[in-house]
Amino acid sequence: MKPAVSLQRRLSIGLTAGIALLWIIAAIVASLAAREELNETFDSGLEETAQRILPLAVLEIVNREEDGRSQRIAALQPHKEHLTYLVRDKQGKILMQSHDADPAIFNRFPLEGFTDTATHRIYTASALRETLFIEVAERLEHRREAALEAALALFWPLLVLIPLSLLGSWLFVRFSLRSILVYRGAIEARGAGDLSPIRAVQLPAEIDPLARAVNHLLERLRRALDAERSFTANSAHELRTPLAATLAQVQRLHSEAPEGKLRERAAQIEKSLRELARLSEKLMQLAKAEGGSLLPETPQNLLPLLRHVVDELSRSNTAARLALQLPATDTVLASIDADAFAILLRNLIENALKHGAASQPVEIALSADALLRITNAGPVVPAAVLAQLTGRFVRGGSVAEGSGLGLAIAATIARGVGASLALASPATGRADGFEVSVQFTRA
Ligand SMILES: Nc1ncnc2c1ncn2[C@@H]1O[C@H](COP(=O)(O)OP(=O)(O)OP(=O)(O)O)[C@@H](O)[C@H]1O
Numbered sequence: 001m002k003p004a005v006s007l008q009r010r011l012s013i014g015l016t017a018g019i020a021l022l023w024i025i026a027a028i029v030a031s032l033a034a035r036e037e038l039n040e041t042f043d044s045g046l047e048e049t050a051q052r053i054l055p056l057a058v059l060e061i062v063n064r065e066e067d068g069r070s071q072r073i074a075a076l077q078p079h080k081e082h083l084t085y086l087v088r089d090k091q092g093k094i095l096m097q098s099h100d101a102d103p104a105i106f107n108r109f110p111l112e113g114f115t116d117t118a119t120h121r122i123y124t125a126s127a128l129r130e131t132l133f134i135e136v137a138e139r140l141e142h143r144r145e146a147a148l149e150a151a152l153a154l155f156w157p158l159l160v161l162i163p164l165s166l167l168g169s170w171l172f173v174r175f176s177l178r179s180i181l182v183y184r185g186a187i188e189a190r191g192a193g194d195l196s197p198i199r200a201v202q203l204p205a206e207i208d209p210l211a212r213a214v215n216h217l218l219e220r221l222r223r224a225l226d227a228e229r230s231f232t233a234n235s236a237h238e239l240r241t242p243l244a245a246t247l248a249q250v251q252r253l254h255s256e257a258p259e260g261k262l263r264e265r266a267a268q269i270e271k272s273l274r275e276l277a278r279l280s281e282k283l284m285q286l287a288k289a290e291g292g293s294l295l296p297e298t299p300q301n302l303l304p305l306l307r308h309v310v311d312e313l314s315r316s317n318t319a320a321r322l323a324l325q326l327p328a329t330d331t332v333l334a335s336i337d338a339d340a341f342a343i344l345l346r347n348l349i350e351n352a353l354k355h356g357a358a359s360q361p362v363e364i365a366l367s368a369d370a371l372l373r374i375t376n377a378g379p380v381v382p383a384a385v386l387a388q389l390t391g392r393f394v395r396g397g398s399v400a401e402g403s404g405l406g407l408a409i410a411a412t413i414a415r416g417v418g419a420s421l422a423l424a425s426p427a428t429g430r431a432d433g434f435e436v437s438v439q440f441t442r443a
């Protein structure tokens with residue numbers, strides 16, 4: 001699956017790219033228009049200069065005593081000329097020139113009006129019936145520089161505009177999406193079993209129907225799960241009494257029956273009934289584990305609960321070989337309902353006693369940071385089998401009786417309280433055995 005793209009990032013980049021593109025197009029159009037205007041202004045400047053100088057030059061030349069002499073007009077102050085001019089006669093003989101003028105840049109013969117050479121734009125005007133010509137030249141490069149500077153002035157603002165627009169649209173989009181972020185937080189913050197409707201405040205019109213659809217879906221899911229759970233729990237509960245009554249009857253039959261086939265059969269029925277009772281008990285536990293309400297109102301101290309369950313098991317099963325390892329502290333607080341913790345613990349210890357090597361003790365250790373570990377000896381369980389064991393009705397290679405629900409119940413409870421349950425075989429620090437560790441979230 002492709003990684004999800006952030007809407008905020010996409011919008012910020014898209015908006016900025018759009019603004020920059022529009023700006024560039026506008027700047028290009030504006031530079032072209034500015035160049036046109038500049039050219040017109042420069043042309044009119046050239047023309048104006050020629051018209052101004054020409055009468056003075058004519059007067060000066062006509063009043064000369066000596067004819068045909070060329071004169072270079074001295075500069076009043078040293079300066080670089082943008083405009084240079086020549087005054088020539090029809091044959092191209094120079095009669096007067098500005099101090100910087102280079103005759104090589106002009107046309108061979110004066111041509112009236114505007115002309116362009118490779119490097120200059122020239123304006124020529126005539127006087128005395130086209131016998132005297134003034135030619136004013138301006139470097140083309142000077143014009144190009146002016147046009148370029150005007151264009152650059154339009155592009156510089158982009159350097160500020162792009163980061164500003166990125167930041168602005170990023171902040172604006174973030175601001176606009178904040179109700180969606182709050183909504184996401186509300187979904188993320190809820191526990192695994194919480195199917196109550198999600199409260200959403202002022203979502204955008206595009207998202208609001210989605211939120212409503214999600215709530216609708218959650219509601220339907222909750223009802224379906226509730227129905228399933230209550231059915232399982234109720235059936236198991238309803239079976240309890242008739243099962244107990246039937247078991248009592250069968251036990252009576254067993255003791256009253258004469259030695260022989262009938263007695264054996266009664267014993268077998270008794271065994272099957274016990275299994276049935278156990279299965280219904282496990283189903284009830286599973287229904288409770290899936291029912292939510294596994295988190296307590298106040299954190300529970302796991303130590304007394306652990307001691308109580310271990311005592312109870314040792315008393316009811318004299319063969320139980322339980323080795324308890326407790327931390328030096330006397331409180332290990334964790335957020336798990338006391339009943340749920342007892343169910344989880346019983347299932348795990350029962351497994352270790354039932355499936356583990358009968359000759360070796362079962363180690364039950366709780367650490368100060370709420371890590372529970374239950375270890376027993378026995379043959380190694382292959383990794384592929386191990387990975388499946390927490391599924392419902394899944395059994396491993398064990399020969400002991402069971403329905404395959406114990407680990408599923410424990411895993412469901414762990415998931416419901418946000419604890420992590422891990423299976424290992426061989427057990428840590430051993431060559432064989434089985435280990436279940438549950439890390440509870442400390443309160
Ligand atoms: N402590 C253990 N040591 C060795 N194998 C284990 C241990 N715990 C579980 N297993 C294996 O995992 C399987 C599944 O365990 P689970 O508790 O889910 O079912 P079960 O004990 O067989 O039946 P149930 O718990 O419903 O009576 C077991 O059948 C067994 O093969």
Ligand SMILES: [Mg+2]
Pocket residue numbers: 347350351402405406407
């Ligand atoms: Mg079990």
